[in-house]
Amino acid sequence: MNQNSSVCNELRLEQQLCDAVIKVDNVEFHAHKVILCNYSSYFRALFTHWSTPDSRVFDIPNVSPDMMKLIIEFAYTGFVPVTQDNIQELFIAADRFNVKGIIQACSDFLEEQLAPQNCIGIWWFTDVYYNPELKHKAFIFMLNHFEEVAATSEEFLLLSLEELVKIIENDQLNVKKETTVFEAILRWIAHASEERREYISLLLSNVRLALMSPEYIIDSVSENELVKASEECRPILLKTLEAMLDLRTRRYSDSVFCNSLARPRLPPAILLAVGGWSGGSSTNGIEAYDVRADRWVNVTNNNVEAPRAYHGAAFLNGSLYCVGGFDSVEQFSTVHRFDLVTHIWQEVAPMHSSRCYVSVTVMDGYIYAMGGYDGHDRLETAERYLPSTNQWTLIAPMHEQRSDASCTILHGKVYICGGFNGTECLSTAECYNPETDQWSLIASMGNRRSGIGVIAYADHVFAVGGFNGTSRLRTAEAYNPHTDTWHAVPSMLNPRSNFGIAVIDDRLFVVGGFNGFTTTLDIECFDVEAGEWSDVRDMEISRSALSCCVVYGLPNMAEYAAPRPSL
The missing domain is CATH 1.25.40.420 (Serine Threonine Protein Phosphatase 5, Tetratricopeptide repeat)
Incomplete structure (x- = not known):
């Protein structure tokens, strides 16, 4: 409450300079006409068109004193306590008196309360009390959670x-x-x-x-x-x-x-393949994989980001971040953010170090960037970025210098595996605990792996493919954090290093890479339940040294999916 509002509210409470008495069921509320007019078009019409200028007492039917008290207090303080018990009556009263601030507060409350068991009821409610934004959100929630809605909601049956x-x-x-x-x-x-x-x-x-x-x-x-x-x-x-x-x-x-009987539905998440090395140079190409349609779509933006390879890609708060990397001339410390809704690229704060062959992941609202190569040295340093402050902060250094490693998140810790230390390919792995700002070595992998893919999947850390110093690998292994042990899992169909890796639709995808002879556009996926790898449709661009991330929750998800013409 600002100072002016505070003074006006004191005058109301002391019944000073009040020129209106709102009567509800013989309960009187003293107020100032100009204050109520400011928050409600109903009261403005009441005071200026539906009564004479000297009218002072106004009987308001069909509303409870409790609701009128909340409406008048909101006009003076800008605050209203919305609860599970009063939400419906308050929304109806705010709608009747056209108090937009309370309508918005109620809408925000209902949006936060959306659940499979009540989303249909909220959708119906907005049919009676016009609120197109909340109606749309309730409908989208219903679509996104349809399996649970259909199985558990009594409203679904009605x-x-x-x-x-x-x-x-x-x-x-x-x-x-x-x-x-x-x-x-x-x-x-x-x-x-x-x-x-x-x-x-x-x-x-x-x-x-x-x-x-x-x-x-x-x-x-x-x-x-x-x-x-x-x-x-x-x-x-x-x-x-x-x-x-x-x-x-x-x-x-x-x-x-x-064909309405065969048309794939839109996916709830999209896999992005970003940048990489293609045709002897770095690329800025971005392709999106629609898992429901098994299609790749070129979504490279015209306001192009500079080509880069051996970088990291991360999705956070509706934006794609490209971190570090290499363009065949320079190792970057720069970081660029692409707003996936507005399609605008923006440069954000740079890292403390230039990092190509960098390992990047997201945890608890931070982007982590670890290791890499700055043009002179393989790095053991690590840092993390907080978008709200636009700042990178150094965290504890790793136990080993690691470039061309890969990392993931599991159970609130960052795991990084393999890489190259300037002398040899590594089999070692370690994990970072943000609560203690400490790295701990974990059991080493069964194979040396540089240009590796690491991802959390099926409650394990999977380490896939890579280069062992002699050849590109097909093999894969999985780490159990509860036993600190690695075990072999089925090998990929094709050897590869420096590829993209992601989990989407409960399957582990490996994207592109270098097979020992050439860059590839080949994709395959692993289903842990079936225990086997299978081919997926190829990308349009053959590339290695790319980075993948999964994006979700976008209001414009259809722009990144395979086009579906109107039926």
């Missing part, structure tokens, strides 16, 4: 047919398996089977049936009693089988995006 169709037809619906959508509509129908069973064909036509396995279609969909009883479902199943055949024979054809 959706109208039109509302359910609006949800399941949306490209942004986040489901790992399309079978979840089919099972959700069965649950919805079962809640009022007699009146809803006739909707099965309409709902089924909005499920991406061709993305399911043939076995599931045959055993679960076509054998379902509702589906079998509906003649309208038969042509849908026939079109599904045709779409499945098309998917298998024309895997990368754009026709799948135009």
Whole structure:
């Protein structure tokens, strides 16, 4: 509360210079007309158009004294206590009296309270009390958490047919398996089977049936009693089988995006491959991998960042950061931030040291940059960056000089493995505890690995590929922090070093790299449950010395996904 507001509030409490008495159920609130007009168009109209200038007492019906007290206090203090108990009544009162500040406070509170069990109710609430921003956020929350909403929300069962169709037809619906959508509509129908069973064909036509396995279609969909009883479902199943055949024979054809039964949904996260070494020089190319569509999209920005390789890429607070690196002439200490929503590049504070072959990761709102090569020495120093202060701070140095190492985060610690110390490729590894600002050596890997990929996956630290001083490696191993031991895991299909690595959609991806003879655009992924590696669609740009990161939570995620034309 500023000084003027404080004085006005004191005058109100002392009933000094008040020119209005607001009466609610015989409870009187003394106030100043000009103060209420400033916060509410309702009161402005009441005092200037709906009453005479000499009117002093105003009876306000259909509102409780408690709510009026909060509204008047907000007009003087700019503060309102929003609670679980008063939120609905307060929102309704603020909407009626058009107190935008309280409406915003209520909206912020409801947004923070969004959960799978109440998001549909909040969505409905904004139909009655117009708030398009909150309505959109509730709908997006519902799409993002659909699996839990459909399984646990009682409100889900009360959706109208039109509302359910609006949800399941949306490209942004986040489901790992399309079978979840089919099972959700069965649950919805079962809640009022007699009146809803006739909707099965309409709902089924909005499920991406061709993305399911043939076995599931045959055993679960076509054998379902509702589906079998509906003649309208038969042509849908026939079109599904045709779409499945098309998917298998024309895997990368754009026709799948135009088929409502086969169209991939938008992914909740996108894998970015940033920069690297390509065609004998560094590149500024950025490609985005849409895991649901199995497509790479070139998203290189026209306001181009300078080409760089052997750098680090990190995603934090809606922005992509490019840290350090090399352009074939200079080792960089510079750091550039790309706002993924506005598409604007901006240079931020530089690191304390130039670092190419740097290891970069994100933890607890900080970007960590460790080791690397400054053009003269392999570094053991490490530092971290806090965006809110735009400052890099040195942290404890590592036990070893490490360039061309790789790092990850697990259980609140930074793990860094392998690398090159200027003399030999390393098998050693260590972890950093930010609470003590200390590095601790952990068990060494089974192999020396420089140009390695390190990533947290399945509660382990995975160390993949690299160069052992003689050859590029296919092998991979995983570290168990609970036992301080490494064990072998299945080898990649292809040897590689200096590649990108990331986990997305519960799989570990390795991207590009150098195979001992040439840079590659080859991608493969590892599924820990299946225990095997499989090929993924190649990038457009063949490159090594790139860096990968996963971006999520963007309002414009569709801009980084494979284009989906309107149906």
